[in-house]
Amino acid sequence: MKIGIIGAGSIGLLFAFYLSEHHDVTLYCKRKEQANTIDTEGVKLKMGETVLQRKIRAMCSTKWLVREQLVIVAVKQYAIQSIIHELHKLPSEIPLLFLQNGMGHLDELKTLPQTSILLGTVEHGALRVSDDQVNHTGYGITKLAVYRGIPELAETFVRKLRTKSFPFDPADHFETMMKDKLIVNAVINPLTALLRVRNGQLIANPYYFHLMKIVFAEVADVFELENREREFHRIVSICERTAENYSSMCKDVFEGRKTEIDGIVGYLLQEADRKSISVSVLPFLYNAVKGTE
Amino acid sequence: MKIGIIGAGSIGLLFAFYLSEHHDVTLYCKRKEQANTIDTEGVKLKMGETVLQRKIRAMCSTKWLVREQLVIVAVKQYAIQSIIHELHKLPSEIPLLFLQNGMGHLDELKTLPQTSILLGTVEHGALRVSDDQVNHTGYGITKLAVYRGIPELAETFVRKLRTKSFPFDPADHFETMMKDKLIVNAVINPLTALLRVRNGQLIANPYYFHLMKIVFAEVADVFELENREREFHRIVSICERTAENYSSMCKDVFEGRKTEIDGIVGYLLQEADRKSISVSVLPFLYNAVKGTE
Known part of the structure; x- marks a missing residue:
């Protein structure tokens, strides 16, 4: 699956690293400098004493977003505002997955044209230590729930995304x-x-x-x-x-x-x-x- | 006047420095090391860029307390407990002055045998930077009120202690x-x-x-x-x-x-x-x- 990830903080880097094992991931960074570093060096993940590295496409511009089959929004909650106009421009059939904490941003998602919108809660511990390295400090799970779209959407994406080392689970109600x-x-x-x-x-x-x-x-x-x-x-x-x-x-x-x-x-x-x-x-x-x- | 000051934290050092200009001050320290340093080096006071130094008698033992005409208690409030037995041993005619913050210790003072007890509130800013140096970071006033004894007590000690550079004022009611x-x-x-x-x-x-x-x-x-x-x-x-x-x-x-x-x-x-x-x-x-x- 072609996956775009917007935001290269700790969660963006963590998802980019794990999902790139089976998917074609592009990481969209805010700063050009970070995009260049990742595009040439890849993303490093440290877990315990082990450091692993994977090549990952990274760019600063979001103009390629349209080719993705899933766009994961991994910016901080307060940054949703600054990228929402980019999401409005995306074709309405591209599924979106939002990974923010809190619930203050849910109202903003109402205005989006996309027909399939998922919400995710991340229970991993992750710490970005440099532009291209994230430490996976706590092993956890990501839960997916449907915010808009057919009820099977969460189950479908859980099946597509989950691996042993990076599990996903569906949840029935996004509010709960x-x-x-x-x-x-x-x-x-x-x-x-x-x-x-x-x-x-x-x-x-x-x-x-x-x-x-x-x-x-x-x-x-x-x-x-x-x-x-x-x-x-x-x-x-x-x-x-x-x-x-x-x-x-x-x-x-x-x-x-x-x-x-x-x-x-x-x-x-x-x-x-x-x-x-x-x-x-x-x-x-x-x-x-x-x-x- | 022979003044004993118990406690060589920021307030103890500040009072020792200023009061020793016109009085015979002995500073009672908890640690022998600090007593020795002060007894040989004196107390340094820094105000702005100026550092002044005064010779001050300092000792670790409290056995000389009995000769004082005023004993100022400048330990922290929670340390009152650990010195209260020393105060009980003092002749009942020696006036005591307590400079603690808060009001949690007032009950403990009830048991003391002394007939003259003053309370003081210190509005100076002071910072102890070493065993023998205090920085006078905020110029203020010390208020005195009678906790036990004749009503004139506060006024009497204000007159004896105050100078232009280290003012005191009497207050009518200690509770207020x-x-x-x-x-x-x-x-x-x-x-x-x-x-x-x-x-x-x-x-x-x-x-x-x-x-x-x-x-x-x-x-x-x-x-x-x-x-x-x-x-x-x-x-x-x-x-x-x-x-x-x-x-x-x-x-x-x-x-x-x-x-x-x-x-x-x-x-x-x-x-x-x-x-x-x-x-x-x-x-x-x-x-x-x-x-x-």
Whole structure:
């Protein structure tokens, strides 16, 4: 399959590397410099002590996007705005797959002309260490759900994309799938970003664990969660599995980059407002992370 | 006047330096090494580009305390516990002056045998940069109020201690004085410690300014403040005056030391609990700072 991947951050590089094993992948980078480096050097993936390298076509212009059979959008959530006009120009039969965190961008996708749109949640840990190298720090799964199109779409693409080393799973409802991820992101990401700690610290440090409970309580209120204990346990077990990792938001804060706080906590604040649910720690977290940007 | 100062942190060094101009000061240090350094080298004070130096007697043992005409306690609030037994041993006629932040230690002072006890709030900015050097980073005033003893006590010691370069002022009620300081500390210290920024950032960064408002609202609730606008304005003007300074709590976090969070936010949480006032951001701040210790 001819696959185009827009965005060469940690997730873009990770997907480009794995999918290029069986597919013809083109990576669309924002910076010409990065496109040139990858186009000549390929993409390096480090996992444990092993470094693997694959040749991958990379370019800066998006003019070749039209020939793809799947376009994966792997830019940060807040960058969707800056590429949405490119996607509008694509033929309406090209399937799109969006891999952003949060749910703040879903409204923007409504305007797209494409008839097949998938959403994906990525549970891998990945860290871009240079323009052409990504460290695969946590082995996980990618879930796909249909945002627009026939119900079989998710299952079809899961079959086409999945391999043993890079698994995909279909999900029935995109809202449930995105919400599940958002709950985790809303608790782990802003806290680790504010405290500048690894995910594991949230459960190892009793004071931070208490903060997790405080934040979760408000997230659960906003989503009107029913099985709170199970949901909280799910977050705890993700902290356990990814104990040594820094969350993407924490890494963004370390490197002085814009974070995804608007799409994650910003979205929850809008929801709280819409439902007239009172929250106080979420606005605190929002402003604390926003202020570091 | 023979003055003993217990504790050679930033405040202890600052007071030792200024008071030794007109008084016979002995500085009591916890570490023998520091006592030796100061006893031989004196105390250096840096203000702007100027460094001044004064000979000051320093010792590690507190056995000479009995000859003093005033004993100033300049240890951190949480360290009161570890020296309170020494104070119990002092003749009851020796006046004591406590310079701690927060109000969590006031109960402990009740048990002391001394008939004259003063409390002081320090509005200077001071940073200890080595065992024998303190940088005077913000010129301010020290307020004195009577905790126990005749009402004239504050006025008497203000007259004895104040100089042009190191002013003192009497305050009528120790509770009001301590509360005024606590309100400022409760807003500025935990926020700057958590965000790791200078005081000025709280007003320069619009998101952090919003956090200040959120925290102040809860502090004002706990203290049932009446003139909220004036109180908030007072905090803002302190941030303006000390814009380039890091708060003491922020410095403690930077250097991995224990902070005064228990005496400041911990005290507010107890008060909130006692008065059944609902707070949510203060417990968050408490646990966030506590977790870094």
